[in-house]
Amino acid sequence: MVLTGKDRELIAAIQGGLPLVAKPYAAIAARLGLSEGEVIERLQLLQTVGLIKRMGVVVKHRALGYRANAMVVWDVADTELERVGELLASEACVTLCYQRPRRLPMWRYNLFCMIHGRERGSVLRRLEQIITHHGLQDIAHSVLFSGRDFKQRGARYVESDRTVDVMRRSHG
Amino acid sequence: MVMKNRQAKDVSVQAGVLAFLDTPVELTALEKCLLNEYQRGFPLCTSPFKLIAEQQGVIEAEVIATLESLQQRGLISRVGPVFAPRRVGASTLAALSVPADDLVQVAEFVSSFEEVNHNYEREHSYNLWFVVTAADVTHVQQVLDAIADETGLPVLKLPLERSFYIDLGFPLWC
Numbered sequence: 001m002v003l004t005g006k007d008r009e010l011i012a013a014i015q016g017g018l019p020l021v022a023k024p025y026a027a028i029a030a031r032l033g034l035s036e037g038e039v040i041e042r043l044q045l046l047q048t049v050g051l052i053k054r055m056g057v058v059v060k061h062r063a064l065g066y067r068a069n070a071m072v073v074w075d076v077a078d079t080e081l082e083r084v085g086e087l088l089a090s091e092a093c094v095t096l097c098y099q100r101p102r103r104l105p106m107w108r109y110n111l112f113c114m115i116h117g118r119e120r121g122s123v124l125r126r127l128e129q130i131i132t133h134h135g136l137q138d139i140a141h142s143v144l145f146s147g148r149d150f151k152q153r154g155a156r157y158v159e160s161d162r163t164v165d166v167m168r169r170s171h172g
Numbered sequence: 173m174v175m176k177n178r179q180a181k182d183v184s185v186q187a188g189v190l191a192f193l194d195t196p197v198e199l200t201a202l203e204k205c206l207l208n209e210y211q212r213g214f215p216l217c218t219s220p221f222k223l224i225a226e227q228q229g230v231i232e233a234e235v236i237a238t239l240e241s242l243q244q245r246g247l248i249s250r251v252g253p254v255f256a257p258r259r260v261g262a263s264t265l266a267a268l269s270v271p272a273d274d275l276v277q278v279a280e281f282v283s284s285f286e287e288v289n290h291n292y293e294r295e296h297s298y299n300l301w302f303v304v305t306a307a308d309v310t311h312v313q314q315v316l317d318a319i320a321d322e323t324g325l326p327v328l329k330l331p332l333e334r335s336f337y338i339d340l341g342f343p344l345w346c
Contacts, residue, residue, distance in 0.1 A: 017250025020236050020243070022219055040216045043253075052253040053339040054212035057239070061342050063246045064207070065197055071294060071301075085336035092343055099334040100265065107298075107328055112265075116342070144301075147293030151283040151302075153249075 006034065010042055017058075062149070066116045068123045069146040073109035074139050075102075081111060087134045088113045093126050109142065120145060197247065202230060202238055204344075207248070211341025214251065254339060262312045263305040264331040267298040268323065275299060278323055287315045298328060 003011075009032050018024040025043075026036040034042075046052045061069075076084045081099060088111070089097035097113040117123040124143070131137055199207070205228060215223045221239075222232040242248045270278045275293065282302050283291045291302035306312045320327045 011255075014252050015255070017252035020221075020240050020251065022221060022232060022236070024220065025216070026218065036218065044216055046253075050256055053256045054341060055216075055253045056211045056214040056341065057206060057242075057251050058249045058254060059207055059211065059342050059344065060247055060249055061344075063197070064344065066342075066344075082336075085334070089336035089338070095337070095339075095342060097335070097337040098332050099336070100330040101333060103328055103330070106326075107330070112330075113337075142296070144294040144296045144298075147295060147299075148279075149292045150279040151288060151291040153289055 006032065007042060007046070010034075010039065011046075014043075061116055065118055068117045068120045070115045070120075070123045070127070071144045071146070072113050072115060072127060072141055073144065074111040074113075074136075074141045075108045076111045076139055078110075080139075084134075084136065084139065085111055087136075088130070091130055093117070094130075108140070200238075202228065202234070203242060203247075206235070206238060206242070208344050210251075212339075256335075261305060261307050262309040263303060264312055264316075264329055265301065265303055266316060266319075266330065267294075267302075267328040268300045268319070268325050269298050269328075270300050270323075270325060272299075278325070281322060282319055285315055285319070287311070 010028070013028050013032060019027045021027050023036070025039045028034075029036045029039045032039070043052070043055070047055065074084065074088075085097055085099060088094050093115055095114045095116060097111070099110060100112055102108055102110050115123050115126055117126065123145075127143065206224075210224065214220060217223060219232070221235045225232045225235045228235070239248070239251055243250070268278065268282075279291060279293070279300055282288055282300065285304070287304050287306045288302050289305050291300070293299055294301050304312050304315045306315065316327050316329060319325075
């Protein structure tokens, strides 16, 4: 799908979140010179083509008490990658499951997944269950728990200072 | 890396520790429900909050006020879209192996780039991990080059090649 200028403006207007007002799509439409129907239709299309993965409440899991976050990296044979990737992705407590390139000799791992929990013990127990359940004992892996968070915010794909200012004002 | 600003270090360490203090989060039934049930499939209609209110047997104003409160308390970042990586603009995960004593200062330098939207420590010899996002791959590479030049550390660049994961939101209470 080729993004139009209006799509980019729309993405810029909503990437920081919808305004929490009774008619959020109408509010965005007014800002962009579109109709409410056009905004809703465009957002529906962006979801249908997969450019927007989901729309809804974006939680801050650390603030909610999910402080133990392990990035588990696996060195999977290329021929096994699809099978193992899909197995891990199907686990309820796995968030994200990505193939990334090996960078030998520094970095041997080509499959990345994330497991969150309230504390380390529960994350490691989950990981052991997953390994046992799917018979992944022979695949070399490493567990990287997260430490300090130096910066986190939603990605800004499209710059639009004006839009961000307008939204800040509308939230008071 | 030329360490120009040693003083900043202690302040950041304290801020990092504060972020880890355990503060129990008290949540109402409506808050739990909004956090759990509306991470995806947010209604695309004229009055989405009214529709949610009807589904939950409360009034529209309560839904809006509850979401505002969750946002003000830092428990949600927003109500809105999550974009698919690689589909809008360009981005990559990257990592640095930083000597422990320099970590805070290098982290601050990495965070200073507008294009870095996430930057965090992990327990590994590659101890600093960050995501660079920009309008195109050239711009992403420029940021990685600037970080490598300034820190003198080789950057491990690990762009997403394939996603197996279908994002259904964060699994709370799972």
